[in-house]
Amino acid sequence: MKVVVDMNKCQDHGQCVFAAPDVFSLDDAGHLAYVSDPDDALRDEVEEAADVCPLQAIRIEA
Amino acid sequence: MTARIVVAGASMAGLRAAEQLRAAGWRGAITLVGDEPHPPYNRPPLSKEVLAGKASFESLAFRPRASVSDVEWRLGRKAVAAALDERTVRLDDGTELSYDGLVVATGMRPRRLDCPGPAAGRHTVRTLDDARGLREALTRPGARVVVVGAGFIGCEVAATAVGLGVAEVTVVDPLPLPMAGPLGELLGRAMLERHEARGVRFALGTGVAGFTGEERVTGVELSDGSVLAADVVVESVGSVANTEWLDGNGLDLADGVLTDARLRAGGRPDVVAVGDVARFPNARYDGVPRRVEHWCIPTDTAKHAAKTLVGDAEPVPFAPLPSFWSDQHDFRLQSFGAPVLGKGDVRVLDGDPEGDVLVGYHHDGRLVGVVALGGQAMTASAARYRAELLKQPALTETVSG
Ligand SMILES: Cc1cc2nc3c(=O)[nH]c(=O)nc-3n(C[C@H](O)[C@H](O)[C@H](O)COP(=O)(O)OP(=O)(O)OC[C@H]3O[C@@H](n4cnc5c(N)ncnc54)[C@H](O)[C@@H]3O)c2cc1C
Ligand code: SF4
Numbered sequence: 001m002k003v004v005v006d007m008n009k010c011q012d013h014g015q016c017v018f019a020a021p022d023v024f025s026l027d028d029a030g031h032l033a034y035v036s037d038p039d040d041a042l043r044d045e046v047e048e049a050a051d052v053c054p055l056q057a058i059r060i061e062a
Numbered sequence: 063m064t065a066r067i068v069v070a071g072a073s074m075a076g077l078r079a080a081e082q083l084r085a086a087g088w089r090g091a092i093t094l095v096g097d098e099p100h101p102p103y104n105r106p107p108l109s110k111e112v113l114a115g116k117a118s119f120e121s122l123a124f125r126p127r128a129s130v131s132d133v134e135w136r137l138g139r140k141a142v143a144a145a146l147d148e149r150t151v152r153l154d155d156g157t158e159l160s161y162d163g164l165v166v167a168t169g170m171r172p173r174r175l176d177c178p179g180p181a182a183g184r185h186t187v188r189t190l191d192d193a194r195g196l197r198e199a200l201t202r203p204g205a206r207v208v209v210v211g212a213g214f215i216g217c218e219v220a221a222t223a224v225g226l227g228v229a230e231v232t233v234v235d236p237l238p239l240p241m242a243g244p245l246g247e248l249l250g251r252a253m254l255e256r257h258e259a260r261g262v263r264f265a266l267g268t269g270v271a272g273f274t275g276e277e278r279v280t281g282v283e284l285s286d287g288s289v290l291a292a293d294v295v296v297e298s299v300g301s302v303a304n305t306e307w308l309d310g311n312g313l314d315l316a317d318g319v320l321t322d323a324r325l326r327a328g329g330r331p332d333v334v335a336v337g338d339v340a341r342f343p344n345a346r347y348d349g350v351p352r353r354v355e356h357w358c359i360p361t362d363t364a365k366h367a368a369k370t371l372v373g374d375a376e377p378v379p380f381a382p383l384p385s386f387w388s389d390q391h392d393f394r395l396q397s398f399g400a401p402v403l404g405k406g407d408v409r410v411l412d413g414d415p416e417g418d419v420l421v422g423y424h425h426d427g428r429l430v431g432v433v434a435l436g437g438q439a440m441t442a443s444a445a446r447y448r449a450e451l452l453k454q455p456a457l458t459e460t461v462s463g
Contacts, residue, residue: 012438015385026445029438030439030441052358054104054106056124056125
């Protein structure tokens, strides 16, 4: 699957990290880093992360 | 006839309920009824980015999951009555919808001040149209703004107004500190100092007696008789649940819809409540039913309620960890847990109240909530305590708060 985070929207809330820690993380400076092509087995987690992002910045493409 | 679930209220909780019904295996029809003309959109930016002119409506719209592409939307339509024994909901155009399952997701509306004076010039912020109207008023040159109510929404609006260059912004509240109800004194004071340092004025410990002016508001009269000049008044004095349409069915609607731990209303297996309107017990705390007006609640309740309706065999305890944020000026408040239950025992966990700070709220010596105030580093520190909160055992006795 393909994940895109709109970094213009993202405000580093980190909610996605709680929902899908295998895909999203915050670096030492507190900024978002993520895997853009996670395994399909993680789809539920990633959908949950997209749901809980306060800025609705996470898009799942295919 | 195919089976149908009716979702009343087509905002965040309604949309999430539809998505979670699909995820729980519901293959029947879903009809969403919402009285706003807009498809579901994200509300928190209304008092922040939208008011500041930094976000467009398009950027607020939720992107529904593909699984709900076949649901029926009845937007601009209001549910006006329900007969739960007959399993029907009546809409404002006279249509009667019959259902096999009903999701109550009608949320809240702003409480209004019941004071003498003109109505023109008085605003609230709940809908997109409210925010557009208020933005227009705030950007008129020389606007003088009075915000009534020093809660989160009121303080966000005051901060945004100052950011827009409004010279006179005053927040009025009968309590002595802003946001102290939910956050307690320590952070209430820290917030007051930050707001004042950035140009927001406060009239605290005083109520509003009325509004001056003939056609439009020209000022706000306080309970001590003094008058604050104002062309724009923002009323942010709490909210009222939209439950009138459920009257006459024997439900407890004293403050939202009372539910059991599976989010069922009135013990009915086919009626659930989700989002801001649901008053539910949280197994993480003392089991006292409470409404929680946080953004995370629509998603948490929708997931649980969908399983109840679709008849998931093993009920799991409902124990969501509330989380809440608020952006004001150049800093963020990030809360995890239920600080309101631990206001009697507040400890600084990191930093200090003069700068960035992380505060822990305790009940009976146990951590029940954390709130970070400041920049990114402190928010990240709060996130570390989140794991700590998840590990705490449930509270056994009732907490008032
Ligand atoms: C200005 C503002 C800022 C906020 N900021 C934050 C924040 O920073 N952080 C945070 O955690 N939370 C914030 N919140 C809270 C969060 O937005 C809410 O918790 C969330 O919107 C609740 O969603 P809901 O779907 O339950 O209710 P609502 O969004 O109120 O949706 C209910 C919907 O039902 C419709 N409706 C009502 N009655 C009927 C009827 N009879 N028939 C049909 N439709 C009906 C309403 O018009 C509405 O569209 C904010 C809220 C507001 C208003
Ligand atoms: S939840 Fe959204 S805003 Fe927060 S870090 Fe993740 S993508 Fe960014």
